[in-house]
Amino acid sequence: MANSVNNGKPPLELSLREFAKEAKHLMWTRTPNVADILQQAGRKDGALSPDSVWLLSWWIKREMAHQMMDNTHTQASLASYDAVIWYFNCPLLWGIRRDQIQQLYDDCLQQSKLHAEVGARTGFFLKNLQSTSELQEITLLAKNPTCLDVCEENLHMSLNSKFKIERQVMDVLKSPPPELHGKFDSVGCNYFLHCLHGGRKIILLAVKHCAALLKPETGTFHNRMALSLLVKYTV
């Protein structure tokens, strides 16, 4: 998440130690056993019977495969995205709390008037924005127009048309259209850079294009530590 203002709060950067602490949860997610994870979660709550573990596990595995194979993002695949990614993978596989990501969005957009969201899928965190006193306009940018349709509709429904929603098909590996250069107070590219295949050069090119969207005089990147580690471990 990049933002041109600091909100008078400490920058949203992670130290190497903090990042390592967060990232160690990610190691065991490479070979997930969905049924085991559901069973553990079910035991904690006492809520899941063996039958429902089996059924949920079958559905989640099918939908995960669907999300990974489906480069075209149809309405159907986008309908299950939030459930699989944000309600299952995020807390139970990756050990990441949704409310922490939401907090990043709420904090970074606090003093932003114009926000751009690159690689918007369903707009999950934008849908749930809390205090956004200054925000006037959100521009959705993605390669796939179906994502933009779904995201725009989601935002209109959940934000009650509080903000103007603009949209534009954009490939982040190409330079943004001239009218978007230096336009935005903040740019979000949540859970996005890892989707770009081709290693360090490709990620840095995408970051350069995202940075070009920010107002030049005030633009700064938060979380440079995480970005440098992502670049290191993606090559």
Ligand SMILES: C[S@@+](CC[C@H](N)C(=O)[O-])C[C@H]1O[C@@H](n2cnc3c(N)ncnc32)[C@H](O)[C@@H]1O
């Ligand atoms: C994992 S999803 C992003 C998740 C989303 N930001 C969220 O917070 O839920 C990746 C998105 O990036 C889009 N995408 C992939 N490659 C892209 C590219 N080169 N340029 C722009 N968008 C791209 C995909 O269509 C997809 O919507």
